[in-house]
Amino acid sequence: MASVRETFRVPQGPVDLTAIDPRGRPTGPKDRAAAAKAVTELGTRLDAGQEALYAEGAGGGTRSVLLVLQGMDTSGKGGVISHAVGLVNPQGVQIASFKKPTAEERRHDFLWRIRKQLPGAGRIGVFDRSHYEDVLVVRVEELVPTDVWQARYGEIREFEAELAAQGVTIAKVMLHISPEEQAERLLARLDDPHKRWKYNPGDLDARARWDDYQEAYATALELCDSDAAPWYVVPSDRKWYRNWAVAAILAETLDEMAPAFPEPDFDVAAERTRLLRSTNPSS
């Protein structure tokens, strides 16, 4: 059976996002109850993997994980962070959200603010949006000249290859939703006073250019997918399926890394003796 990552990996060559069903369930649980059970099991696997990675880092290891989350508004980047990333010990996680760049950030290369947020050794970094915005919104809204954003695909490939060589295991996930599902979610945001703060009138401007965004995504997926920095497309119209899929991709990624608990740099038997002699120091 194909692994979860193989199933969701973007196919080689030109990418046709209309051929991927946002309500599809190509592998894994078929309903919400099965997903809940699978996610509980994934939580245990993720916890174990995260702790070993953290320990490896504490012992001098330099490896880390970088999970990049991209998707149209309401596709569930925040939901994935709460329900999939939230399965692991928050001490081992570094989350960075990339919003509209500040004036200072715009004065630097587009990767400048990204480099500052890379995960430390032993950590799982999560990017809520990322350097891909610089070939998505920036391309669709023509915020820079064409030759500038066109050059970025190569710059991103080089950047990610450099990270991989430094021990960063990268997994990039596009949360793939349909425009119909987005309409329902935006409506739910408008109608629920507890969700209204997430709504931004600008979301409708991006929505109006849906096809342009899908085209920009397709180009980024095609040009920036590699074995060192793979792109996954996760059908995300069903939230429970989306959360399961990202948790499973992360768990497989950690499993394959097989992080190792470090060997002690002290004499265990001698410390045991010292400890037993020390018992109850205050009596």
Added chain:
Amino acid sequence: MASVRETFRVPQGPVDLTAIDPRGRPTGPKDRAAAAKAVTELGTRLDAGQEALYAEGAGGGTRSVLLVLQGMDTSGKGGVISHAVGLVNPQGVQIASFKKPTAEERRHDFLWRIRKQLPGAGRIGVFDRSHYEDVLVVRVEELVPTDVWQARYGEIREFEAELAAQGVTIAKVMLHISPEEQAERLLARLDDPHKRWKYNPGDLDARARWDDYQEAYATALELCDSDAAPWYVVPSDRKWYRNWAVAAILAETLDEMAPAFPEPDFDVAAERTRLLRSTNPSS
């Protein structure tokens, strides 16, 4: 009935930590099963409170929470972060661990590195160790002259009052364990290859000075407890009780803040109409 925070709040006046039983259960669940049930309920409350605080911050609010965790080695600062802080959406949490200061940090005032890690608006900041190390290990190990650490109690009081005035709701928790329990936990770390990386031979040096540390804690608790920055002492020999207690303190803290979802700064009805007209932009 006294609130959870009232129960755990350090009593006014000179503090006698030997009068607080590290295995005590002065309120709340009496066994592990009851605690598991209570923690699930707290998770729902914490989630709601955290989301409202985050939304308040997104809407221009400036309030935040700062949870300070202190305790002897093995007292469970990491366990609390995993099992109590881990109940809330990691996107709203900022965790900072304060280890031995770097050379650069030592060239600055002891609060310099602390200020850099304060939570942003709408966030829950968690300090795994804190500025209190500068009146704990620094006092016990005489790392600075006496008059320097003695002046720090007042400096900490001023610092925390300043934070409170800026909208930071502070809760400081000492995880209170017995030396017998510490010996068991250190032994478990030595005997389990998956826990050995957490063991540090220096832990036994601190353990040898147990009474000096307890005295330093007692002074810090007495001199730096205030209504604006309260200290809580949580019996922590039972891990399930400790995790429940910190989750309950955090939930009560958020409940009392009563964060408010912001009012929309756009015309909801007009956006609703725009949205419904926009449905299915790609068809």
